[in-house]
Amino acid sequence: MAPRVLVSDKLSETAVQIFRDRGVEVDFLPDVGKDKEKLQEIIGQYDGLAIRSATKVTQKLIEAADKLKVVGRAGIGVDNVDIPAASRRGVIVMNTPFGNSITTAEHAIALLFAVARQIPAADASTQAGKWEKSKFMGVEITGKTLGLIGCGNIGSVVASRAIGLKMHVVAFDPFLSAERAEELGVEKVELEELFKRADFITLHVPLTDKTRAIIDAEAIASMKEGVRIINCARGGLVVEADLAAAIRSGKVAGAGFDVFEVEPAVESPLFGLPNVVCTPHLGASTNEAQENVALQVAEQMSDYLLKGAVTNAINMPSISAEEAPRLKPFVKLAEVLGAFVGQVTESAIKEVEILYDGSTANMNTKALTSAVLAGLIRPQVADVNMVSAPIMVKERGIILSEARRDKSGVFDGYIKLTVKTAANTRSVAGTCFSDGKPRFIQIKGINLDAEVGANMVYTTNADAPGIIGILGTEFANAGVNIANFSLGRNRPGGDAIALLYVDDPVGEKVLDLVLAHKEILSAKPLVFDVA
Numbered sequence: 001m002a003p004r005v006l007v008s009d010k011l012s013e014t015a016v017q018i019f020r021d022r023g024v025e026v027d028f029l030p031d032v033g034k035d036k037e038k039l040q041e042i043i044g045q046y047d048g049l050a051i052r053s054a055t056k057v058t059q060k061l062i063e064a065a066d067k068l069k070v071v072g073r074a075g076i077g078v079d080n081v082d083i084p085a086a087s088r089r090g091v092i093v094m095n096t097p098f099g100n101s102i103t104t105a106e107h108a109i110a111l112l113f114a115v116a117r118q119i120p121a122a123d124a125s126t127q128a129g130k131w132e133k134s135k136f137m138g139v140e141i142t143g144k145t146l147g148l149i150g151c152g153n154i155g156s157v158v159a160s161r162a163i164g165l166k167m168h169v170v171a172f173d174p175f176l177s178a179e180r181a182e183e184l185g186v187e188k189v190e191l192e193e194l195f196k197r198a199d200f201i202t203l204h205v206p207l208t209d210k211t212r213a214i215i216d217a218e219a220i221a222s223m224k225e226g227v228r229i230i231n232c233a234r235g236g237l238v239v240e241a242d243l244a245a246a247i248r249s250g251k252v253a254g255a256g257f258d259v260f261e262v263e264p265a266v267e268s269p270l271f272g273l274p275n276v277v278c279t280p281h282l283g284a285s286t287n288e289a290q291e292n293v294a295l296q297v298a299e300q301m302s303d304y305l306l307k308g309a310v311t312n313a314i315n316m317p318s319i320s321a322e323e324a325p326r327l328k329p330f331v332k333l334a335e336v337l338g339a340f341v342g343q344v345t346e347s348a349i350k351e352v353e354i355l356y357d358g359s360t361a362n363m364n365t366k367a368l369t370s371a372v373l374a375g376l377i378r379p380q381v382a383d384v385n386m387v388s389a390p391i392m393v394k395e396r397g398i399i400l401s402e403a404r405r406d407k408s409g410v411f412d413g414y415i416k417l418t419v420k421t422a423a424n425t426r427s428v429a430g431t432c433f434s435d436g437k438p439r440f441i442q443i444k445g446i447n448l449d450a451e452v453g454a455n456m457v458y459t460t461n462a463d464a465p466g467i468i469g470i471l472g473t474e475f476a477n478a479g480v481n482i483a484n485f486s487l488g489r490n491r492p493g494g495d496a497i498a499l500l501y502v503d504d505p506v507g508e509k510v511l512d513l514v515l516a517h518k519e520i521l522s523a524k525p526l527v528f529d530v531a
Contacts, residue, residue, distance in 0.1 A: 002024060002025050003025070003047040004024070004025040005025070005049070006032075006045075006048070006050070007027065007028045008029055008050070008054075008055045009050070009053070009054045009055050010030040010052065011028075011030070011050060011052065011074055011294040012290065013028075015050075015074075015298040018299060019301075019302060022306060033051060033052075033056075036056070040064045043061060043065045043068065044066045044067060046068060047067050047068065047069050047070070048070045048072065048304075049065070049068060049070075050071075050072045050297055050301060051072070051074070051081075052073070053281070056080050057082060057086070058082055062085045062091060063089070068089070068091050069092065070091065070304050071093045071094070072300060072301040073095040073096070074293040074294045074297040076096065076098075076099075076284075077095075077234075079234075083315055084531060087315045092315065092316050093313065094304070094311065096296040099289060099296055101157055102157055103283065103284050103286045104154050104284055105155075105158045105161065106161070107258060107282060108256075108258075108283075111257075111279070112141070113141070114277045115228045115230065115255065116138055116140075116141055117138035118138055118275050119277075121275065139199075141167060141200075142166045143166060143168070144167055144168070144199040144200060145167065145168045145170060145198050146158075146162045146170070146199070146200045147172070147201040147202070148172070149203045150171075150205035151186060151204070151396075152381060152395060153391075155173070158204060159171065159184050159185070159186050169185070170186065170187045170194050171187070171188055172188075172190060173348075173396070174346070174348055174380055175348060175381070175393075175396045176188055176348060177349070178397075179397040180396050180397025180398075188348075192222065195219055195222045196222060197224070198224065199226075200228045201215075201223070201229045201230065203215075203232075203233045205234075206233070206381060207233075208379070208380070210380065211237055213238075215238040215239065215243070216242050217239070220251060226250075228252070228254045228255065229252060229255045229256075230255070232256075232258040232259065234259055235261045237259075240261055243270065244270050247270075247274070248273065253275065254274075254277075255270065255276050256276075256278075257278050258278075258279045264280070265278075316386070317370050319331070323363075323364055326363070327367060327368075329437070330368060331367060331368060331371045332371075332432075333430050333431065334368045334369070334375065334415055335372070335374060335529070336430065336528055337415060337429070337430050338372040338373060338417065339527075339529075340428050340440070340458075340528075341376055341417060341419045342377060343526050344426065344458065347421040347422055348422060349398050349419055350420050351398065351400075352376070352400050352401070352418075352419055353401050353402075353403070353417070353420075354368075354372055354400075354418075355402075355403045355404075355415070356415060357404075357405055357416065358405075358407035358408070360413040360414065361406070361413070365402060365404070369400075370390055373392075373393050374389040376389075376393075376417075377393065414429055415429065415430060429441050429443075430442075439452060443458075443488070443499070444460075446497050447488055448486045450499040451484050451486075452530060453501035453528065453530065454527065455504060455505050455506065455525070456500060456501050456502065456526040456527075457499075457523060458497070458498070459521075460496070460497050460521045460522045461498070461520050462494075462496065462521070463491075463492060463495065463496040466519065467520070468485070470514070470517050471500065474514050475506075478506075478509075480502050480506055481502065481503040483502060484500070485498065485499075485501075486498065505525065505527070506525050511524075
């Protein structure tokens, strides 16, 4: 029986025809994605769901989708898909991460020009017959400093266009190496310096806990007088009310916004303000980009439903059907190792070394490496997947090396990850036991045996009596239950570490109490996807 796909958003007819040509039954209902009740009523009939941004794939919808195997998002953002819920039900979520990069970058440049020369307001005035030439005094772009917050796939395209316009480009991106910055012709700076120097600021980062409200009243206060701000990335990166107040005060001379905290944006503090140019999330809205991502998602979904091939998956690496059962637990291990280092690393990564020992050396290490890299950079780049991660790492000039060797220790096979930054070197190793669950076996060269949990705390300390008591007491006082407690040291009286598997996330207040003890050198909360 042929697989059946529902297209619930507006995809091109050419993409719909790809499904048919490949032997997939397809129902093209481009408006049903907006009708939650109708969509939930019919979703149980389909093996695949092809969407854009209008359809919201919620946990409730996924629970009603008894046959659903794959969701394909034509575009990069998967904010409208409940990834954990899909993962729990074994539903693969695919996107098309590179189909609209140029289009989005061009839109950011277009808004930059529009704000610099007040083009929309001048157009409206002129067409109204007013001819207010003196009212619309603009600024030149040539020679100005553009501050890029995020210099990945889209940001680097914006940088090249801006340099062509004779702008000086400074960039803040924790994963941008000095070598990659030099190759792009941009100056790598810290965020505080970017705020102080930039005449124009444009954002190209995902919305994560670290980037949410990255531009607020405090950030704006540190900027140059008359700065202009462009956001074609994600709503929520800028606090709209704070920006509106700064525009009214004259601190900020203008803004161009394609994305908003709440969408569709029927109201916003920015609406109606002078020299604020707003567009309805048009970053990817060109004929070329729409066609590219639609065709790509149709091909990817067809390949999976007909052949079992997985491409550009958010929650699963590219793995053949034959090797999947043996490889799957080690893919999860690789993600966990990368996520550990990614969450404890603050400075720019320069080198990544991955060692495959014993049985892991004979596995599909390409998929394993992709999983390591996705876990490593996901804390900073939320929309990364197993396929796009190696490309993003390469774009940032990070040196990647892999090594394989025969069994060298007590474990049949393990993976060791070493990451070098300008500040330090971090290493972590892990394996999978017979139950298929990942475990940490070494951190910082210190051996231990630690089960991986959804919420963990990693601490370092000098090896001394009383550490277990300190951690146990402070966590108990805070009502935090410790499910598992693993310790290790390099030598008596030397360096020691602890990994605590806890039932619930640990807040900053609890960690501050732990760090108030001089014996504890560092304490870091960790979150892992163990579904």
